[in-house]
Amino acid sequence: MLLRNEKYEPVVRTIVLISTLTMLAAVSMYAYLGSFSRYIADDYCEAVRVTTVSPFQAVLDRYSDGAFRSANRYSNILFVGFSEYLGTNSIPLTIVLMTVLWLFGLSWLVHEIRKFAKVEWSSLVDIFLGSTITFMSFLQAPNLFQTVYWRSSMMTHFAPLVFGALFFAFLVRQARRPVDESIPLVVYGSIFVTAFVLAGFSEPPAATLVTVFALLPFSVWKWNRSPVRARLLALTGCTFAGVFTGFLTLLFSPAVTDVAREKTPDVALILINSFKYAFLFMRDSFFSLPLPLLISFLVPLSLVWVMKQSGGVMFFPEERRRPLWMFLLPLLIWLLIAAGFSPSVFGQGFPVERMRFLARTLMIVMLVLEGIWLGLCLPEFKFNRTIGVWAALLLFVVVSVAYPLRTAGSLIQKSLPEYRERAELWDIRNAFIHRHIEQGEMELFIPGFGGVYGVKELDANPAHWINACAANFYHVTSIQSFSTKNLMEALSE
16 A cells, blocks of 8 residues: 655646546547538438337337348447437437547446445546547547448447446446345346347447456356355346347347358358457557557556556555456457457458447557556655656656647647538538428439548439438438539539
8 A cells, every 4th residue: 555645646636637638628529520420321221210110110120121231230220219319410419429428438437447446546537547548449440430420330339339338337336336235136137138238239349248248257256256256246147148148139130140041151260260350450550550559558557657656546456466467458358359350250351440449449448457557566766756756747748638639639620620511511412402302303413522431422323222211311202413513502502
């Protein structure tokens, strides 16, 4: 246990507060960009599907139809339906709300894990670490637009992480109830249902969850001898039952059954390639994003180190196990990434960019945990505590204040004008379409603009599936786009 040093505590507290506000400012910029999201590609199709019938009926209809491979995903279309209830601005409101929930869920999860592990530091540090993971996950997203700012894809690849963080925080909260306090059956029922829903967003998070909650009950049974062992087994076992049931629901859907008929899966080859692709992804991430990944490690390392120098953290670890966990954690993350990659390996090969967001987030969490552990292991500057505190503070300020501010500035200069301009064009075109509909036109010939970040816009062919969905969305017979050199002039007619 470290002795508190009141001389440095106010300085450290102030620096952590400034760093937290800086991280929150950078995250706020990412949330603000979400306010410029609009309907594109699959959004039209899904909006029509969930508004012609109730969201629950839309889930049943699409699942039983099985006309395309993603029809087995039942939770994403359900939450698209809930999103549509937000009104005409449902997409920007949903994107901003999900970003805020991601930040809140991660901060809450850090808080609950810290309490469960009996680590003592300020709740402000929990918010700082939660905002750091949020910021780093957006910064290092393989394709941020497709993952976060395109609602159709967001509900498949980002939403399960958002709700998963909230769910994990709730689980840990239940696990750290007083020993003599029992958990009501209704809580176990809600855990099962929530786990089932989480598994239904898409196959990668479902496979990852199944792996996590297959390992957790075994680990508790094998190594945990605490008074809450039975409770932990019940919580993890109930969650495993929910995610496994959801995974089976995905696996034995009509859509996947049709794919299975086309090719016989080679389980051994899928496993080998999953681990191979996971290793290549982790290796290439360190080569392609060396600085952001290094910052993900240095921020928690410098934070814990500076708190340790000033006596602002109290921790009671088992010293002999700390190096073992630091060694095993990358292997565990490799296993989880391979599990998340396995559905893509079965369906198409190496995962597309938006499917790698979960893997990148797992790597960031790994580096944050490694940084915390190493910060606890680093020795204090016992010969001169002043030098130790200020050296650690300098490192912390550089990586936790300067870097987010630099990123926020870049977003304001580069991304914000692009996102705002596209939203304004979409809004003007939307008004253009409604104007012509009010004039009685049912076969629309409208100015078009290009797709963005690999997501296609309306096509010149009215029979294209996106155009067909957009026609249904606007309740017209057909929509055809044409290119023009002066888009604003064409839209102002």
